Amino acid sequence: MRGTIDLLLVLLLGVGFVALPVLALLPSLWGFVAAAAVTYAADEVLHVRAPAFVRRLAALHLDRTMRFAVRTVMLLALASRMDAPGVVLVTALAVLSGHFALMMLYTAVHHAVRRRRVLPLVVRNLDLGELPIPRQPPALLYRRHLRKLLHLDLPAHAGLLAALVAGTWEPAWAGLALTAALTVAAVLAVLGQYRRTRQMPARDEVFAAVNRQLERYRPEVALYFSFAAVSRDFMYQVDMWIETLxxxxxxxxIILREGASFRHLSRTWIPVVCVPKADDLAELELSGVRVVLYPGNAGKNVHMLRVAEAKHVFIGHGDSDKFASSNRVSKVYDEIWVAGRAGRDRYQRVRHAISDSAIVEVGRPQLSPIRLHAEHVPGPLPVVLYAPTWEGWSDDDCHTSLIPMGVTLVERLLAENVRIVYKPHPLTGRRSAEAAAADKAIRELLRADNERRDPAAAEAAVAAARPRLREIQARLDELTGRHGGDDAEQVREARVPDRAGAAEWQDLHAEWHRIFWESRGAVRHHVILRQLPHLYECFNQADILISDVSSVVADFVASLKPYVLTNAHDLPDDEFRAAYTTAGGAYLLDRACDRLPEILDSVRAPRTDPMAAARRTLKEYVLGPDRPTSMERFNSAANALAAKGEAERAEAATEARQEVPATAPQRT
Structure with a gap:
């Protein structure tokens, strides 16, 4: 339940269903009409506002079908109590029973259609037009079918109630006939769709078509990702590498292992194959792949690591001081690519597990959009970007400042008259209710302060910009290459893209961000929860960053702007800096935030910024040198490893040809 309105709707739903049998047995016609209308309306609104609550009703055997059945039985009881003719009652019972029976048949056929349309893989940016995949059934028949079918009883209910009010039975006959006709028509329509699904290609045909396309394209390096089964919140781990690839x-x-990964992947012209099953992954023609890149450590990585012909590289999804950034599991890879010397030193934590020769410093190619401190133009108020990390998978890995000091920090910032851009980690609140509560409190603080800062003018500017932002967002969604419909429809519509779309993508992104920031004004706070505006665009808006131990800090170092690390446990400064590399160029903020005014002076009076020199030194240590560029180093590392793998393959093939059998057959 999200609030009072949801609780009121639940109360109305419960009271309405309790009242139905009472009003049917009294009988009270108009009371029954009101109660039935309330249950219908509350049911529909709760499906939109509180779907989790509605799903939990099924655990109590009060699912949607049961609720519709209860209304139907109570209506027949009401009609009986009001002395409706027997022929009307029998016909109504027959029609409504038939309606529920045909609904079961429809559901069975619908499930059969869905099963037949399941393919072993989904692709993007490969042309599989040769496969005879029929179009997905119309949304009217295919999406939320149970909800639509159940509502086909409305004509029968309305006709019977109208007949009871008028005292004449023509409305009842009309309503029952309409319900019967619509239900039969729906079943016939879905049966027609079932016949079309018999054209679906077999598994072997699908793999043959995909492998023909892969052989034509001849991929040499693969990005392999598994982990986004929960939501799109994990997809930043892949999206950050797309432009580099x-x-x-x-x-x-790009090889993905979960459907959620495929659905939420950003725009790219790179061929994408999503293969959920390990056995199906082995069917792909990837013999030309020399290097496999892994942005995350996940259990399903073993399904690709078994490919001995390729070189396997852990590239991660950020460079931070968390233990996850120096995991001994990384030993299974041929190489580990880190941003700079700090990443190499970090793996000393797992000494004797990771060989120093396996670590390659490649920089962070993604950071090119970040503007340097010298290029930043300050606004009328200092802009503070507060970007706390999430609570982690366990308390041992919990670095978030939200729980111990987040609310206090924001309250102190508001007292300092700054502009706050608040961007929590996408997974905030997933594990900890305390983190979720702190996040909610911070949003409320910023909302209330915005109300104080001339809300009328700001809201007018936001409203004026909204249509264009939506238009741009719609076009960006088109450029991603995603199509509507199920996975089979995605494969059916997949085509080799026009690479020129990348320029339009970049231009639209730039325009979206320009309009967004201009429309928000120079004094209002912002809560950033969606993919846009991008984190690095938030970096460019900020005068200073306040964050926790995370890869956000390491990336922000590229800007050379002042930044703050939260020291929520009030460790001695020397001890904290010794524990966390990125603290070397940071201001440290105590749990009570008493140092905050002093720290903000580094923004208000840049000449009093004592950490500026340390940040310049730290930047090269964490991210590597500016020359050659990160992109050049990353590309060179990929080329070198691919060449090494190819040389090893050639050597192994030569040895195999020269090998003489240990025993030769004797001549007689």
Whole structure:
């Protein structure tokens, strides 16, 4: 329940269903009409506002079908109590029973259609037009079918109630006939769709078509990702590498293992193959792949690591001081690519597990959009970006400042008259109710303060910009290459993209961000929860960052702007800096935030910024040198490892040809 309105709707739903049998047995016609209308309306609104609550009703055997059945039985009881003719009652019972029976048949056929349309894989940016995949059934028949079918009883209910009010039975006959006709028509329509699904290609045909396309494209490097089964919140781990992959000399391909990954992947011209099952992954023609890149450590990585012909590289999804950034599991990879010397030193934590020779410093190619401190133009108020990390998978890995000091920090910032851009981690509140509560409290503080800062003018500007922002967002969604419909429809519509779309994508992104920031004014606070505006665009708006131990800090170091690390446990400064590399150029903020005014002076009076020199030194240590560029280093590392793998393959093939059998057959 999200609030008072939801609780009121639940109360109305419960009271309405309790009242139905009472009003039917009294009988009270108009009372029954009111109660039935309330249950219908409350049911529909709760499906939109509180779907989790509605799903839990099924655990009590009060699912939607049961609720509709109860209304039907109570209506027949009301009609009986009001002395409706027997023929009307029998016909109504027959029609409504038939309606529920045909609804079961429809559901069975619908499930059969869905099963037949399941393919072993889904692709993007590969042309599989040769496969005979029929179009997905119309949304009217296919989506939320149970909800629509159940509502086909409305004509019968309305006709019977109208007949009871008028005292004449023509409305009842009309309503029952309409319900019967609509239900039969729906079943016939879905049966027609079932016949079309018999054209679906077999599993072997699908793999043959995909492998023909892969052989034609000849991928040389693969990005392999498994972990986004929960939601799109994990997809930043892949999206951050897309532009880098597109700029490699080697031909890239992206291999995903969960449907959620595929649905939420950003725009790219790179061929994408989503293969949920390990056995199906082995069917793909990837013999030309020389290097496999892994942005995350996940259990399903073993399904790709078993490919001995390729070189396997852990590239991660950020460079931070968390233990996850120096996991001994990384030993299974041939190489580990880190941003700078700090990443190499970090793996000393797992000494004897990770060989120093396996670590390659490649920089962070993603950071090119971040503007330097010298290029930043300050606004009328200092802009503070507060970007706390999430609570982690366990308390041992919990670095978030939200729980111990987040609310206090924001209250103190508001007292300092600054502009706050609040961007919590996408997974905030997933594990900890305390973190979720702190996040909610911070949003409320910022909302209330915005109300004080001339809300009328700001809201007018936001409203004026909204249509264009939506238009741009719609076009960006088109450029991603995603199509509507189920997975089979995605494969049916997949085509080799026009790479020129990348320029339009970049231009639209730039325009979206320009309009967004201009429309928000220079004094209002912002809560950033969606993919846009991008984190790095928030960096460019900020004068200073306040964050926790996370990869956000390491990336922000590229800007050379002042930044703050939260020291929620009030460790001695020397001890904290010794424990966390990125603290070397940071201001440290105590739990009570007493140091905050002093720290903000580094923004208000830049000449009093004592950490500026330390940040310059730290930048090279954490992210590597500016020359050669990160992209050049990353590309060189990929080329070198691919060449090494190819040389090892050639050597192994030569040895195999020269090998002489230990025993030769004797001549007689």
């Amino acid at each position: 597109e700029r490699l000399d080697l031909r890239p391909v």
